[in-house]
Amino acid sequence: MRRLVLLLLAAVLALAASGCGGGGDSSTEGEAQGTSCTKGDLNLVNAGQFTVGTDNPAYPPWFGGDEKSPWKVSDPTSGKGFESAVAYAVAKKLGFNKSEVNWIRVPFNTAFAPGPKKFDVDINQISFKPVRAKAVDFSNSYYDVNQAMVVLKGTPIARAEGIDQLKPYKLGAQLGTTSYDFIQHRIKPSKQPAVFDTNDAAVQALKNKQIDGLVVDLPTAFYVTAAQVENSRILGQFQSTTKEHFGMVLEKGNSLTTCVNSALAQLRTDGTLQNIQDQWLSKVAGAPVLH
Amino acid sequence: MLIAMASTVVFFTLLFLLITNAPGWPEVKATFFNWDAFKDSFPEVARAFLLNVKMFCIAEVFILIFALMLAVVRSLRGPVFFPLRALGIAYADFFRGVPTILVIALLGFGAPALQLQGIPLSTTFWGIVALVLVYTAYVSEVYRAGIESVHPSQDAAARSLGLTHLQSLRTVVLPQAVRRVIPPLLNDFIGLQKDTALVGFLGAVEAFKQSQIDAAATFNYTPFVAAAVLFVSLTIPLARFTDWLVERDRRSRQATGAR
Numbered sequence: 001m002r003r004l005v006l007l008l009l010a011a012v013l014a015l016a017a018s019g020c021g022g023g024g025d026s027s028t029e030g031e032a033q034g035t036s037c038t039k040g041d042l043n044l045v046n047a048g049q050f051t052v053g054t055d056n057p058a059y060p061p062w063f064g065g066d067e068k069s070p071w072k073v074s075d076p077t078s079g080k081g082f083e084s085a086v087a088y089a090v091a092k093k094l095g096f097n098k099s100e101v102n103w104i105r106v107p108f109n110t111a112f113a114p115g116p117k118k119f120d121v122d123i124n125q126i127s128f129k130p131v132r133a134k135a136v137d138f139s140n141s142y143y144d145v146n147q148a149m150v151v152l153k154g155t156p157i158a159r160a161e162g163i164d165q166l167k168p169y170k171l172g173a174q175l176g177t178t179s180y181d182f183i184q185h186r187i188k189p190s191k192q193p194a195v196f197d198t199n200d201a202a203v204q205a206l207k208n209k210q211i212d213g214l215v216v217d218l219p220t221a222f223y224v225t226a227a228q229v230e231n232s233r234i235l236g237q238f239q240s241t242t243k244e245h246f247g248m249v250l251e252k253g254n255s256l257t258t259c260v261n262s263a264l265a266q267l268r269t270d271g272t273l274q275n276i277q278d279q280w281l282s283k284v285a286g287a288p289v290l291h
Numbered sequence: 292m293l294i295a296m297a298s299t300v301v302f303f304t305l306l307f308l309l310i311t312n313a314p315g316w317p318e319v320k321a322t323f324f325n326w327d328a329f330k331d332s333f334p335e336v337a338r339a340f341l342l343n344v345k346m347f348c349i350a351e352v353f354i355l356i357f358a359l360m361l362a363v364v365r366s367l368r369g370p371v372f373f374p375l376r377a378l379g380i381a382y383a384d385f386f387r388g389v390p391t392i393l394v395i396a397l398l399g400f401g402a403p404a405l406q407l408q409g410i411p412l413s414t415t416f417w418g419i420v421a422l423v424l425v426y427t428a429y430v431s432e433v434y435r436a437g438i439e440s441v442h443p444s445q446d447a448a449a450r451s452l453g454l455t456h457l458q459s460l461r462t463v464v465l466p467q468a469v470r471r472v473i474p475p476l477l478n479d480f481i482g483l484q485k486d487t488a489l490v491g492f493l494g495a496v497e498a499f500k501q502s503q504i505d506a507a508a509t510f511n512y513t514p515f516v517a518a519a520v521l522f523v524s525l526t527i528p529l530a531r532f533t534d535w536l537v538e539r540d541r542r543s544r545q546a547t548g549a550r
């Protein structure tokens with residue numbers, strides 16, 4: 001018995017010695033040669049299909065159309081709403097027709113999980129940050145975003161006129177958003193802000209007055225005040241100091257990123273992106289700016 | 292002894308090699324075990340962990356009291372007490388049956404939504420209330436098992452000395468019952484410690500929520516490991532302490548028996 005164990009031990013040590021030398025030779029493919037963006041050459045999860053991820057429920061104004069199972073609130077497959085329209089426009093530039101675009105549910109938390117991705121691109125109001133780009137690829141901006149504050153009418157915070165006056169209040173944001181960073185680094189409130197897993201939870205807390213103000217991106221703020229919380233209004237928007245923008249998320253080192261970027265660049269030059277923005281985010285311009 | 296050691300070494304070396312030679316290991320290492328990310332988030336997560344500690348310390352005090360009351364109510368005999376017993380059973384069934392996260396969500400968002408004058412809005416408050424409700428149900432079952440494990444002859448002897456049922460319960464049955472269930476009580480205490488993380492659902496920034504915030508900000512899961520380390524650093528010593536307590540109790544009882 002003891003001999004068997006020693007034998008095993010020796011085998012393991014030998015394996016360990018041989019194992020240490022290997023590895024470290026897998027990072028340099030696909031970089032050197034120029035990427036072809038013709039449809040047949042694209043690096044896709046499912047051949048012939050453009051697989052787009054987003055979270056469920058899909059909220060306006062990012063997604064539009066009537067709720068269609070399994071999607072809640074809106075329907076990404078409708079082509080309506082800003083992000084749906086952008087995704088279809090990018091797909092079209094890459095050579096896919098509408099029926100070749102396949103939407104899957106990707107919760108925010110899993111969009112950056114290590115390992116192979118289930119989507120080609122994930123479009124879910126995800127802000128670019130350099131540190132995030134270490135884990136995934138980001139496309140270039142498809143929307144430059146400002147944060148905004150939603151409050152209930154007639155509450156003390158609704159009388160605030162500048163960022164300084166927001167300090168004493170209990171503020172809230174949604175998990176994973178840069179809204180939380182904004183609260184912590186620009187407003188610096190005296191009370192620990194609340195952070196909610198979902199838009200629904202954040203909205204409920206605002207309704208309950210468990211938080212005084214909810215910080216969300218400006219287009220979402222318009223949706224919250226118009227459809228989700230009665231008697232609420234946008235206190236104001238905050239000008240981004242960091243050129244904050246949303247990008248699509250792709251697997252790290254994916255050759256598709258270059259192609260998505262060139263599609264986005266074309267959409268920007270030919271005015272399509274602006275048209276989509278005018279169509280779906282037209283109401284967004286009017287909020288006062290808080291300094 | 293030698294064989295145990297050698298086979299342990301072999302087993303863990305093999306496991307280690309299997310994991311570190313997996314094709315995805317460098318990526319997993321970078322996303323879950325990133326030392327820089329750990330150093331960045333650990334102080335923040337540790338600060339948030341104080342909220343967990345506060346919540347389970349407050350909750351545990353109420354749980355131990357309420358659960359004992361519930362167990363005593365359920366042990367009352369006689370048809371007069373049937374409504375109380377039925378209520379006790381219904382309570383335990385309900386709160387052991389509903390997932391803790393739902394109780395937390397329903398209370399934490401539901402109670403303040405009533406907009407009653409003077410009702411607390413604090414998420415920590417409602418989180419603690421929910422945990423007390425749920426764990427009272429579990430812990431009452433533990434107490435009840437303890438009460439039932441005391442041989443009926445003990446109660447009969449006490450009653451024959453002229454003690455009432457409640458006196459017998461208080462001075463004869465409960466002291467033996469509670470002592471026997473200390474290990475499972477501590478077991479539920481450990482469960483409670485971990486479940487404080489669920490209160491984060493209401494927006495409270497406790498250790499797990501803070502680690503989620505850090506993970507989402509950096510797209511790196513290492514902060515989760517930091518939170519896990521903090522939880523484990525409390526629960527493991529407690530588990531060892533429980534073992535020690537059980538062992539001490541066993542020895543002292545054996546010693547008494549031999550005398």
